[in-house]
Amino acid sequence: MSTEPIVLRVSATYDLNVKVGDRVRLGERLHKGPNEDRHPIAPVSGVVKSIEFDAGDHEFAITIAPAA
Amino acid sequence: MRWIIIRTAQRMRSIGSFSPAVRHFSIVVLLMSVGLLAAAQPSPPKVDVNDLSFYQPSAETTARLQTTGKGVDNVIFCIGDGMGLTQVAMARVKSTGLDGKLCLEKLPVTGLVRTHSANSSVTDSAAAGTALACGVKTKNAMIGMTPDEQGYRTILEAAKDKGMATGLVVTSTISHATPATFASHVKSRKMEDKIAEQLLANRVNVLFGGGKKFFLPKSAPKSGRKDDLDLLAAARTAGYDYIETTEAMQSLCGSYVLGLFQLEGLKTVAPEPSLAQLTGKAIELLSRIRPDSPDGRAGFFLMVEGSQIDWGCHSNKANVAVRQTLLFDQAVEAAVGFALKDGHTLVIVTADHETGGLTLIGGGSEDKADAQLTPRWSTKGHSGTPVAVYAMGPGAGQFAGVQDNTEIPKKIARLLYIRPFPRPTQ
Ligand SMILES: [Zn+2]
Numbered sequence: 001m002s003t004e005p006i007v008l009r010v011s012a013t014y015d016l017n018v019k020v021g022d023r024v025r026l027g028e029r030l031h032k033g034p035n036e037d038r039h040p041i042a043p044v045s046g047v048v049k050s051i052e053f054d055a056g057d058h059e060f061a062i063t064i065a066p067a068a
Numbered sequence: 069m070r071w072i073i074i075r076t077a078q079r080m081r082s083i084g085s086f087s088p089a090v091r092h093f094s095i096v097v098l099l100m101s102v103g104l105l106a107a108a109q110p111s112p113p114k115v116d117v118n119d120l121s122f123y124q125p126s127a128e129t130t131a132r133l134q135t136t137g138k139g140v141d142n143v144i145f146c147i148g149d150g151m152g153l154t155q156v157a158m159a160r161v162k163s164t165g166l167d168g169k170l171c172l173e174k175l176p177v178t179g180l181v182r183t184h185s186a187n188s189s190v191t192d193s194a195a196a197g198t199a200l201a202c203g204v205k206t207k208n209a210m211i212g213m214t215p216d217e218q219g220y221r222t223i224l225e226a227a228k229d230k231g232m233a234t235g236l237v238v239t240s241t242i243s244h245a246t247p248a249t250f251a252s253h254v255k256s257r258k259m260e261d262k263i264a265e266q267l268l269a270n271r272v273n274v275l276f277g278g279g280k281k282f283f284l285p286k287s288a289p290k291s292g293r294k295d296d297l298d299l300l301a302a303a304r305t306a307g308y309d310y311i312e313t314t315e316a317m318q319s320l321c322g323s324y325v326l327g328l329f330q331l332e333g334l335k336t337v338a339p340e341p342s343l344a345q346l347t348g349k350a351i352e353l354l355s356r357i358r359p360d361s362p363d364g365r366a367g368f369f370l371m372v373e374g375s376q377i378d379w380g381c382h383s384n385k386a387n388v389a390v391r392q393t394l395l396f397d398q399a400v401e402a403a404v405g406f407a408l409k410d411g412h413t414l415v416i417v418t419a420d421h422e423t424g425g426l427t428l429i430g431g432g433s434e435d436k437a438d439a440q441l442t443p444r445w446s447t448k449g450h451s452g453t454p455v456a457v458y459a460m461g462p463g464a465g466q467f468a469g470v471q472d473n474t475e476i477p478k479k480i481a482r483l484l485y486i487r488p489f490p491r492p493t494q
Contacts, residue, residue: 012382013192013208015425015447031449034188034208051448053382056241056332057258058192060382060448 003066005049009059010040016060022048024064113337117387122342123394125164131176132404138462140483141367141412142355143227144403146172147200148396149193149246150378150389152422153456154443158386159393161428161441170394171401172417175458180470182454183421186215189452193378194257196420197249199473201371203481203490211245211263212253219253219493223477225270226486227369233273233323233357234368235350239334239343239395240375241279242267246420250371253493261293268303273323274353274370276346278330280312290331300326314341317349323357336376336395344398347372351406367412372399381423386443389424407461414463414483418476419455424448 010016014031018024024042033039046066054061148155160170185195186205198206198213202220206213213219221229228234236247243252243260252266264282267275281292283299293299303310309322317327329340336343347370354368374396380388400417407413425446457476459467463483467476474490481489 011192011208012448013188013450014190015449053379053448055376055379055382058245 003068005063005065006044006046008040008043008062008064009054009057010062012053012058012060016051016062018048018051018062020048020051023067024048030062113335113339115335115337117385117391120163120391120394123163123398125168126171129167129169129174132174132408132460138412140414140462142232142407142410142414143367143369143480143484144351144372144407144413144415145200145223145370145480146372146374146396146400146403146415146417147197147246148374148377148393148417148419149240150381150421150423150450151374151393151396151419151455152424152426152451152453154426154428155377155381155389155393155422155424156456158426158428158441158443159390159397162390163394170397171404172397172458175404175415175417175460175464177459177464177468179457179459179468180454181418181457181476182470182472184452190450191421191452192257192450193245193420194249196473197246200418200420200476201249203474203477205474209257210255211248211257211259213255217255221489221491221493222250223480223486223489224250224272224369224371226481226489226491227367227484228270228272230484230486231366232369232484233354233366235274235354235370236267236272236277236373237274237343237346237350237370237399238277238373238375239336239392240277240373241282241333242275242277242328243279243282244277244333244375246373246375247277247371261295261297264299265297268299268306268308268326271306271324273357273368274325274350276317276325276327276329276341276350277375278328278333280328281331283328292331314339314345317341317346320349320353321356323353325353333375333379336392342398343372343374343395344402347399347402348406351402355406355410370403372403374399377419378423381426381445382448384424384445384448386426389426404460412462414459414461414480416457416459416464416467416476416480418457420473422451422453422455425451425453 014033028042044066046064049063185191187207192208201222243263245257248263251270252263284291285296308324308326377392430440466479
């Protein structure tokens with residue numbers, strides 16, 4: 001399995017379930033958006049390395065380093 | 069959900085697999101490229117987010133007098149994106165002290181606004197803007213239409229149909245969610261290329277902001293479009309004066325002007341025009357437009373957005389939020405200055421939502437009370453707390469009390485004798 005960091009882009013509107021340094025598991029919901037929306041989920045288990053706000057797209061770029 | 073694997077590290081590592089000579093050559097070429105790029109680009113303006121010297125606090129804290137008994141000719145609708153009550157308080161404490169007042173806080177009428185959207189107790193700017201512009205609830209991310217994709221006429225479009233001049237002034241891209249909701253109808257806020265087309269097709273008289281990239285054909289460097297439409301050329305053909313600098317803005321005098329000062333959002337620092345300068349110029353231009361009405365004055369509708377308060381709050385950076393709130397307050401001051409002289413201008417100041425779940429904690433001491441106030445953020449996203457509305461001018465009293473965000477454009481419509489409102493586009 002690749003160990004390269006993965007960047008997920010999620011809506012910046014909602015409260016995030018993760019913060020930098022958190023361990024996430026595959027399939028874990030990343031924000032608290034409305035139930036009818038397709039929730040962004042962690043595509044791998046790993047550690048949240050960074051969360052950057054992208055103003056232009058009004059999104060967070062969440063970088064996850066996959067677990068070795 | 070989109071995800072992208074970072075490949076830069078892989079590329080850098082791949083250089084390591086070449087012979088030392090090739091590796092050295094590659095690195096030199098890479099460094100030269102970076103150096104040449106740096107030399108070719110003018111250095112970007114520096115923003116000192118802690119420097120608030122641009123803001124001159126007023127010693128006067130009494131409320132502006134309420135104007136009564138006059139009809140509304142002009143409406144200046146100021147929206148602080150993400151500007152909750154605490155963002156206002158924090159900017160006040162930082163700039164004027166605990167007992168001071170921002171310009172917007174001196175408006176004589178205040179109320180509270182509920183902000184939930186059709187699908188969430190926490191709105192985004194698209195749904196909130198649609199509520200503030202069209203008077204209807206929609207789902208987050210949708211622009212100028214209800215969840216079933218029925219377009220609704222915006223208060224700006226209705227004002228234009230009435231013969232009023234119209235304008236949008238922002239510090240984001242001009243096609244960002246909030247300005248988009250006043251003059252376009254699309255399923256998603258991400259469709260900024262389509263939004264840009266609709267802003268021009270709607271013939272908004274004054275368009276000031278960033279986002280030039282959405283007006284450039286895809287063949288142009290740094291274009292944000294997926295097609296070959298050259299909207300700058302189209303704007304000129306349609307009679308717009310197009311400008312990109314403060315100097316060019318100052319000499320503008322036409323009835324249709326498009327000012328795009330950055331490819332993306334504004335930097336909010338000189339040599340760009342400030343939001344207050346943009347607002348002042350927009351008011352000057354809009355108040356000069358004389359339609360073919362019998363009395364020669366049909367008035368204007370102007371929306372001004374302090375777009376980047378939200379951006380500072382998403383990053384949980386209090387100093388950025390304060391600076392952007394004060395820049396916005398200066399724009400409000402420009403609007404209020406005109407309204408006081410004119411007497412027929414309604415100024416409304418509100419927010420689309422709060423961002424960051426910001427509170428100020430701590431108590432302070434007798435000699436230095438404000439020094440102990442510490443900002444504390446509860447989220448990096450938006451919150452569902454109500455926001456304030458401040459108003460002055462004829463009809464301002466309508467905005468007192470607790471109201472839903474959809475009620476605000478309905479009240480403006482009533483004051484402008486626009487009926488029916490809300491109204492589907494077709
Ligand atoms: Zn936001």
